[in-house]
Amino acid sequence: MKKSQTFKVLLCLFPALLLTAPLFAEDGYRLWLRYDLVDDPARLEEYRSVIREAIVLGETDTLDAVRAELAVALPGLLGQSVPFVQDVVQNGTLLIGKRDTLFGISERDTLFGEVPGIEQALSGLGEEGFLIRPVTVRGTECVIVTGNSDRGGLYGVFHLLRLLQAQQPFKGITISSRPRIQRRVLNHWDNLDRTVERGYAGFSLWDWHKLPDYIDPRYRDYARANASIGINGASVNNVNANPLSLTREYLIKSAALANVFRPYGIRLYMSIKFSAPMTIGGLETADPLDPGVRHWWKKKAEEIYGVIPDFGGFLVKANSEGQPGPQDYNRSHAEGANMLAEALAPHGGVVMWRAFVYDNNVPVDRAKQAYNEFTPLDGSFLDNVLIQVKNGPIDFQPREPFHPLFGAMPQTPLMMEFQITQEYLGFATHLVYLGTLFKECLESDTFAKGPGSTVAGVVDGSLENHRLSGMAGVSNIGTDRNWTGHPFAQANWFAYGRLAWDNSLGAEEIAEEWLRMTFSNDVSFIQPVQTMMLGSREAAVNYMTPLGLHHLMARGHHYGPGPWVSGGRADWTSVYYHRADEEGIGFDRTASGSDALEQYAPEVRAQFADPRTISPEHLLWFHHVDWDFAMQSGRTLWEELCYRYNLGVKQVQQMQKTWEAVAGLVDGERFQQVKSLLRIQEKEARWWRDACLLYFQTFSKREIPAEYGPVKVKLEDLMKIEHPFAPGH
Numbered sequence: 001m002k003k004s005q006t007f008k009v010l011l012c013l014f015p016a017l018l019l020t021a022p023l024f025a026e027d028g029y030r031l032w033l034r035y036d037l038v039d040d041p042a043r044l045e046e047y048r049s050v051i052r053e054a055i056v057l058g059e060t061d062t063l064d065a066v067r068a069e070l071a072v073a074l075p076g077l078l079g080q081s082v083p084f085v086q087d088v089v090q091n092g093t094l095l096i097g098k099r100d101t102l103f104g105i106s107e108r109d110t111l112f113g114e115v116p117g118i119e120q121a122l123s124g125l126g127e128e129g130f131l132i133r134p135v136t137v138r139g140t141e142c143v144i145v146t147g148n149s150d151r152g153g154l155y156g157v158f159h160l161l162r163l164l165q166a167q168q169p170f171k172g173i174t175i176s177s178r179p180r181i182q183r184r185v186l187n188h189w190d191n192l193d194r195t196v197e198r199g200y201a202g203f204s205l206w207d208w209h210k211l212p213d214y215i216d217p218r219y220r221d222y223a224r225a226n227a228s229i230g231i232n233g234a235s236v237n238n239v240n241a242n243p244l245s246l247t248r249e250y251l252i253k254s255a256a257l258a259n260v261f262r263p264y265g266i267r268l269y270m271s272i273k274f275s276a277p278m279t280i281g282g283l284e285t286a287d288p289l290d291p292g293v294r295h296w297w298k299k300k301a302e303e304i305y306g307v308i309p310d311f312g313g314f315l316v317k318a319n320s321e322g323q324p325g326p327q328d329y330n331r332s333h334a335e336g337a338n339m340l341a342e343a344l345a346p347h348g349g350v351v352m353w354r355a356f357v358y359d360n361n362v363p364v365d366r367a368k369q370a371y372n373e374f375t376p377l378d379g380s381f382l383d384n385v386l387i388q389v390k391n392g393p394i395d396f397q398p399r400e401p402f403h404p405l406f407g408a409m410p411q412t413p414l415m416m417e418f419q420i421t422q423e424y425l426g427f428a429t430h431l432v433y434l435g436t437l438f439k440e441c442l443e444s445d446t447f448a449k450g451p452g453s454t455v456a457g458v459v460d461g462s463l464e465n466h467r468l469s470g471m472a473g474v475s476n477i478g479t480d481r482n483w484t485g486h487p488f489a490q491a492n493w494f495a496y497g498r499l500a501w502d503n504s505l506g507a508e509e510i511a512e513e514w515l516r517m518t519f520s521n522d523v524s525f526i527q528p529v530q531t532m533m534l535g536s537r538e539a540a541v542n543y544m545t546p547l548g549l550h551h552l553m554a555r556g557h558h559y560g561p562g563p564w565v566s567g568g569r570a571d572w573t574s575v576y577y578h579r580a581d582e583e584g585i586g587f588d589r590t591a592s593g594s595d596a597l598e599q600y601a602p603e604v605r606a607q608f609a610d611p612r613t614i615s616p617e618h619l620l621w622f623h624h625v626d627w628d629f630a631m632q633s634g635r636t637l638w639e640e641l642c643y644r645y646n647l648g649v650k651q652v653q654q655m656q657k658t659w660e661a662v663a664g665l666v667d668g669e670r671f672q673q674v675k676s677l678l679r680i681q682e683k684e685a686r687w688w689r690d691a692c693l694l695y696f697q698t699f700s701k702r703e704i705p706a707e708y709g710p711v712k713v714k715l716e717d718l719m720k721i722e723h724p725f726a727p728g729h
């Protein structure tokens, strides 16, 4: 580091020291990067003894970002200054940098000479992996944080800071890690007017009007937060795309965002409108086989890379819910995707082509349509195309079985698309931790190549040895001060990033990490709150859509229950999915019904085929069963439905109690906010329960067991509720 720079960094250490906890309002802005003083004295002692000075070797934007992070984090965590120096003179030096700058592995001159074993340790880490390890340099004890690129150093530093924040052992440890998935992308469904489709945390972060000249400081904090959990891509605009995003004017605006993201290892991606060659290009067609159209996309790609050299690629929603696509010209999804892939290939870009397609005019169960459409195309996509598949076959419901495409397109890299924003899980008012939902899907066994062929293995490419792999998460981030609306919704952003990096992590450990970093390291806080988080998704399933029910929400905005929704486009109604009648309830997806079951491997079919042995969680997804059907619990189906809906409400009441009990262990600001939101959640859980049970009762004609108490509301009143201004619509 140059002398002047050392001075500058030292100067900024002083204010950083002042900015420790008490001066901050706990408004959630700092997310999990709070860097408050380590409050365990023994740990503090340990950390202070191993981190006294830091050397960040190299002059790149990424390493500057590392310096800036450490300059705030270390004084905050350790309560003392940690100067940046230029040479190792004492024990306790943190050495950060790309491996060939730190050590004598390349021909270049380096400061520190060879360290035995380092070459081997780094060989398996790829471009983004990192190594944290104690080393002795000229007789002094140091810790290195390194990787094969600067980004390795960046991720290593964030890992180190995570350990310190969670007050984990650090002295003497060696850790290496590399991401299992290459493209770890947030999908923002943000419109150019700053509204966010299915966004419940305010408006879009991207202030397109003021870009490129005004760079909101939040862009950088957004990038820091993403880098800290390994997210390396952001698709910045809605999949229902506005073609204007591809105009020169907006490309320059996007380029300004990309410049902020780049030091943090984040590439910018863009959703495109398939008809753009017509709407903004003035062509007469968007036919992917038309030479003029192909030329247009080629030129557009060149233009994009001219201003965003590391542009990630295109995300495409085509022939889906009214969006234009290749089928408008009788061309296949492969022909559409390959045209774009060809345009991007010379620049290293990829196409993320969504498999979220279904058509009301096709008389086939919606759950089957994507599979029917895409499996015949396996093997016909160019090798820079990924097919992006939602976790389940319908649409981000509280619980779905895994999408049958996973495991069914061995020659094509399939990306996972999770929804982090809680469109179907209570918006930003319900506390629903999605780590468990993500894991349930990733751990599902497709049996594509025998037992152990998990969805995780399909998505990370290991099952079929794919060169490309990816995971997308539909963002829940907006302009709310705390980014995600609900303080606990931050955990879903966090969990998504951590799992995209390492899908073997458990939902439990991620919740604990997040709690420690975001709230407190006090186990009497962590233990009950972690339990609350882990049970929260199941609670939501119970009060919204238990036993495999799905798509029962209100029409359009999707806020609240609407099991009675019927009329209009059938596959957007509730009655299409629950099929309740006097006999019973549920969607028969066995051979006697839509036979969606046949899209799964025989072993999976065997798990789901028999209503008597299927797990109750998926019963009504696959079977239409009588109201008196005998459940494994000993209850009838109707009784079980009543039981589960009531259980969901009780579980939320238990969450309220849990939260009350930790009152003294958390700051007043976030305590009150979560408490108020839980009150809304409890009210809405009752709303869901009452609406669904009263409505289904009109078919079952059975009493709601007296033990649950009288229902105090009337179905007809509930059916009249409207929310014309529900957010996110």
Ligand code: BDP
Pocket: 197, 198, 239, 240, 317, 321, 356, 395, 396, 423
């Ligand atoms: C549905 C949303 C809709 C999205 C669509 C999609 O309701 O707003 O456009 O998904 O994923 O769940 O394209």
